[in-house]
Amino acid sequence: MLPLETSTLVFWQDERFWLHGGLILLVLAVFAYVLRLLFAQRPLAHGAAWWLLLLSAVAFSTSIACRSAEAGYFALSNMYESLLVLSIATQCLFLWLDRTFRLPAMGWPVSLLVLATVAYATTLPTNIQPLQAALQSYWRSIHVPVILSAYAMFTLAFISSLLLLVQSWREQGAPSHRANGQQNIHAASQGLPSFGLPLLATGPEAAGGSGALSLVSLYDEVTYRCVTLGFPLLTIGIILGGLWANEAWGNYWSWDPKESMSLVTLLGYGVYLHLRVNGEHRPQTLAWVSVAGFVLMLVTYFGVNLMGVGLHSYGKIG
Amino acid sequence: MTVAPAVSTHVSSPVSAASVAEQLPALPEPSCSPAVDSTVSQPVVPSSGVEADPAKWPVRVLAYWGAETLALFRSVPLAIMLIALLAIATLVGVWIPQEGLVDLADIKRQYGASYQTLKAFGLFNVYSSPWYVALEVLFFFNLLLGSFRWLKPATTAGLKRQFLSVSQLQKASTALAPIAVTAPWPVTLEALRKVLKKRGYSVYVQPDGQPDKPPVPDVSINHSLGETRVYATKGWWTRLGPAVAHIGILLLLVASLYGTLTGFKVQHVAVPGETFRLSAADRLFKNAPAGFWLGQVPPWSIRVQDFHVDYYANKPDTPKQYFCTLDVLDANGKPLRQGETISVNHPLTLGNFTIYQASFAPTGKLFLTLNGQPVAVQADQNFNNRPIAVLPVSASGNRALFVFPFYRQQDAGVTDNNVVVFLHNGKQFEGAAPGKMPTNLRLSEGQSGVIAGVKVGYVKPEIATGLQMKEAPETFWMYLAFFIICLGTVMCFPPQRQLWLALAPVSSAESSQTTSPEVVGLLYWLPKTNKGKHLFQQELARLQLELIQCLAPPGPEDQTLAQSVAVHHQPHARKEPK
Numbered sequence: 001m002l003p004l005e006t007s008t009l010v011f012w013q014d015e016r017f018w019l020h021g022g023l024i025l026l027v028l029a030v031f032a033y034v035l036r037l038l039f040a041q042r043p044l045a046h047g048a049a050w051w052l053l054l055l056s057a058v059a060f061s062t063s064i065a066c067r068s069a070e071a072g073y074f075a076l077s078n079m080y081e082s083l084l085v086l087s088i089a090t091q092c093l094f095l096w097l098d099r100t101f102r103l104p105a106m107g108w109p110v111s112l113l114v115l116a117t118v119a120y121a122t123t124l125p126t127n128i129q130p131l132q133a134a135l136q137s138y139w140r141s142i143h144v145p146v147i148l149s150a151y152a153m154f155t156l157a158f159i160s161s162l163l164l165l166v167q168s169w170r171e172q173g174a175p176s177h178r179a180n181g182q183q184n185i186h187a188a189s190q191g192l193p194s195f196g197l198p199l200l201a202t203g204p205e206a207a208g209g210s211g212a213l214s215l216v217s218l219y220d221e222v223t224y225r226c227v228t229l230g231f232p233l234l235t236i237g238i239i240l241g242g243l244w245a246n247e248a249w250g251n252y253w254s255w256d257p258k259e260s261m262s263l264v265t266l267l268g269y270g271v272y273l274h275l276r277v278n279g280e281h282r283p284q285t286l287a288w289v290s291v292a293g294f295v296l297m298l299v300t301y302f303g304v305n306l307m308g309v310g311l312h313s314y315g316k317i318g
Numbered sequence: 319m320t321v322a323p324a325v326s327t328h329v330s331s332p333v334s335a336a337s338v339a340e341q342l343p344a345l346p347e348p349s350c351s352p353a354v355d356s357t358v359s360q361p362v363v364p365s366s367g368v369e370a371d372p373a374k375w376p377v378r379v380l381a382y383w384g385a386e387t388l389a390l391f392r393s394v395p396l397a398i399m400l401i402a403l404l405a406i407a408t409l410v411g412v413w414i415p416q417e418g419l420v421d422l423a424d425i426k427r428q429y430g431a432s433y434q435t436l437k438a439f440g441l442f443n444v445y446s447s448p449w450y451v452a453l454e455v456l457f458f459f460n461l462l463l464g465s466f467r468w469l470k471p472a473t474t475a476g477l478k479r480q481f482l483s484v485s486q487l488q489k490a491s492t493a494l495a496p497i498a499v500t501a502p503w504p505v506t507l508e509a510l511r512k513v514l515k516k517r518g519y520s521v522y523v524q525p526d527g528q529p530d531k532p533p534v535p536d537v538s539i540n541h542s543l544g545e546t547r548v549y550a551t552k553g554w555w556t557r558l559g560p561a562v563a564h565i566g567i568l569l570l571l572v573a574s575l576y577g578t579l580t581g582f583k584v585q586h587v588a589v590p591g592e593t594f595r596l597s598a599a600d601r602l603f604k605n606a607p608a609g610f611w612l613g614q615v616p617p618w619s620i621r622v623q624d625f626h627v628d629y630y631a632n633k634p635d636t637p638k639q640y641f642c643t644l645d646v647l648d649a650n651g652k653p654l655r656q657g658e659t660i661s662v663n664h665p666l667t668l669g670n671f672t673i674y675q676a677s678f679a680p681t682g683k684l685f686l687t688l689n690g691q692p693v694a695v696q697a698d699q700n701f702n703n704r705p706i707a708v709l710p711v712s713a714s715g716n717r718a719l720f721v722f723p724f725y726r727q728q729d730a731g732v733t734d735n736n737v738v739v740f741l742h743n744g745k746q747f748e749g750a751a752p753g754k755m756p757t758n759l760r761l762s763e764g765q766s767g768v769i770a771g772v773k774v775g776y777v778k779p780e781i782a783t784g785l786q787m788k789e790a791p792e793t794f795w796m797y798l799a800f801f802i803i804c805l806g807t808v809m810c811f812p813p814q815r816q817l818w819l820a821l822a823p824v825s826s827a828e829s830s831q832t833t834s835p836e837v838v839g840l841l842y843w844l845p846k847t848n849k850g851k852h853l854f855q856q857e858l859a860r861l862q863l864e865l866i867q868c869l870a871p872p873g874p875e876d877q878t879l880a881q882s883v884a885v886h887h888q889p890h891a892r893k894e895p896k
């Protein structure tokens with residue numbers, strides 16, 4: 001994983017110590033989120049999941065910090081580091097969302113996805129490489145994290161859209177639930193396993209005061225919030241990239257595949273925003289647009305790197 | 319909505335957060351949609367003067383058709399379609415290799431027979447193809463016209479300080495249950511102001527229909543004060559967000575057009591010691607087609623003094639940074655800038671003109687010494703598909719040195735620039751034997767040696783610097799547009815929350831019928847948000863509690879939490895003379 005000389009490091013200076021610690025905490029967080037769903041009334045289950053997720057984000061951040069200290073630059077230059085920072089951003093932003101909206105049903109898919117991402121990242125080459133000349137710029141430390149935060153928001157929007165679609169599909173499947181929707185939500189908010197899909201059944205806790213609105217509208221709102229935060233972040237990130245490119249190569253924009261694809265992603269979410277402001281659309285329609293935006297984001301993030309062409313090939317795996 | 323039971327519930331029994339939450343009705347849907355705004359969705363009709371004259375029917379048809387086209391042209395659905403089409407077109411450019419980015423020969427090989435057809439559709443040059451440009455132009459006008467049509471009302475709708483009357487509020491289906499008021503108006507208004515201000519709202523009062531008249535202090539119960547309307551809002555500035563973002567996009571499009579019409583780009587590969595004129599450089603790109611280009615190339619020259627590359631000590635094939643030292647000379651050869659060193663990410667800027675360090679490459683020229691004399695040779699011969707330099711060592715020309723150059727980065731396993739030298743005697747290599755490598759000499763930079771009695775040294779290879787120069791008169795406007803777009807999209811994030819409230823007096827008869835006799839009035843209220851219903855709902859639940867506690871504090875017999883909170887929040891209510 002790392003050059004041999006790092007073995008002289010004290011354990012708390014070792015990025016692997018924090019990475020593995022973070023992974024363990026994350027596994028616990030997944031379990032805690034599932035437990036939190038099943039035993040929503042227990043206050044302990046509430047806090048534990050949130051704190052475990054927070055601690056694992058702190059551990060991952062410390063791991064990146066140790067790595068940066070060793071590399072001598074902000075360690076965000078290959079796919080492994082990029083995935084790790086994306087995971088941290090997703091965790092932090094979800095912690096904020098969870099605090100604001102109380103979304104127990106979103107906890108386990110988010111933490112599971114982050115777990116899968118970090119687990120995948122550790123299979124990639126993790127050796128520290130010296131930086132190419134073009135990457136030695138303070139722009140790199142701004143441009144990349146901003147883009148990754150946008151991706152984190154879109155990931156959360158994606159999960160929330162999926163929950164919306166599942167929820168509306170369940171409501172359609174059992175029309176009687178809709179008749180006494182209020183009751184249904186109340187039951188769901190207490191995390192009572194119901195209707196065969198317990199893990200997807202839960203919504204806001206009643207104490208949150210959101211009980212009067214349906215779960216579909218809650219996930220609709222969460223998706224919208226995530227997109228309205230992700231959209232400016234991606235805009236700023238792309239513009240920062242343009243400024244950097246202008247400084248480094250004398251071009252804001254060279255229609256390199258990664259750049260073009262990020263523009264496509266931005267336009268995709270632009271469609272989402274304008275559909276929203278233009279009259280009434282079913283939340284499900286909007287959720288599908290957000291899912292499509294996420295697919296575009298994945299192509300931008302992974303696809304173009306796998307093709308390995310263009311200026312952004314430093315993101316290449318390996 | 320029935321007023322009485324709601325009021326009595328609130329006033330006579332302690333209220334818990336949960337029960338308040340249950341009573342809150344669903345909020346109105348965000349109504350920022352241009353399509354549902356009746357004032358703006360009227361189709362444009364031809365003017366009545368034209369209508370009156372039957373002889374002018376072609377004009378009428380044209381006017382009507384024009385109006386319809388205009389309406390379509392600036393519509394938001396068209397905007398959505400154009401954004402989606404731009405996305406798809408851009409996607410095409412990602413999947414199909416583009417000429418500027420991929421080698422032309424590769425593209426031709428890959429597409430074979432279909433190359434010409436696809437080229438005719440501009441698919442190898444998507445971003446400068448007529449249809450992509452047409453899409454952008456359409457988008458520009460859609461955005462420009464749409465801004466006046468949809469964005470203006472959407473923006474101003476949130477900025478208006480409207481007041482709603484009690485009867486309007488009573489009719490509104492999304493209004494909340496009225497709250498009982500026990501204190502005289504000035505005290506009540508002051509309390510209301512405090513509660514709303516604490517939650518970040520700006521509060522505007524219209525007592526007796528007089529806009530913005532401040533409430534009169536210390537008036538005892540005065541029913542004649544009549545209906546008083548209040549408007550409270552927070553985050554009104556976020557409604558400017560879309561307009562700011564769209565103006566930024568318009569500015570970006572205009573600025574980049576300006577740059578296309580007046581800017582240019584120059585690429586030149588220069589060797590140290592070379593001076594070149596900008597206008598005579600290798601490649602001069604004017605961004606606009608000939609005849610449309612309005613800029614000019616300055617009559618400057620650039621003199622390259624020196625170039626060198628730094629490599630990582632622990633990774634000899636990765637360049638750490640490369641530096642070029644140069645002078646910029648004006649038309650008379652007078653230096654504008656002298657001895658400036660540029661490197662990657664550190665360009666040289668003269669106003670709107672910028673010189674970037676883009677790349678470097680060996681030219682194939684090698685500086686050697688032959689028997690102590692400096693010589694320069696060009697590796698222009700081909701030996702088994704490797705470029706080599708041939709350097710005769712004797713006047714007769716039979717004996718020659720074959721010099722094989724190797725470069726860092728270019729050749730696998732090479733950690734420095736070096737040459738391998740063989741001596742050829744006209745028939746064969748010196749020291750050649752079957753199965754054996756002929757006599758040779760590997761020399762790094764600065765080394766020398768002897769091969770079959772000939773003394774050679776390797777000084778260094780000639781490395782050319784790839785410079786990119788650019789005149790971008792639009793730079794300031796581009797940066798401004800970038801800033802405005804960022805600002806605008808960020809401004810769109812927070813929701814705007816609005817509350818319309820009205821105080822209505824309650825006659826003593828009404829009041830004793832409905833609830834306790836202290837009640838002197840009712841506060842009607844209607845909430846609205848353009849996004850974020852759920853969070854607003856949470857805020858409303860707390861706000862309702864606070865209002866109930868401040869406006870109608872429970873009597874002394876109610877030993878509730880509500881009471882202590884009310885005392886804490888509302889000292890005025892206590893002081894007020896009974």
Ligand code: HEM
Nearest residue numbers: 270273277350393394397460461464468469472560807810
């Ligand atoms: C790629 C270009 C565009 C971008 C990046 C963009 C961006 C945005 C953003 C961020 C919002 C705010 C959405 C929200 O608050 O949820 C918005 C709203 C809006 N956009 Fe665009 N827009 C673009 C093109 C257009 C075009 C061409 C039109 C032409 C009519 C248009 C019309 C509108 C309207 C009417 C609103 C609603 C404003 C409101 O309700 O406050 N947009 N746009």
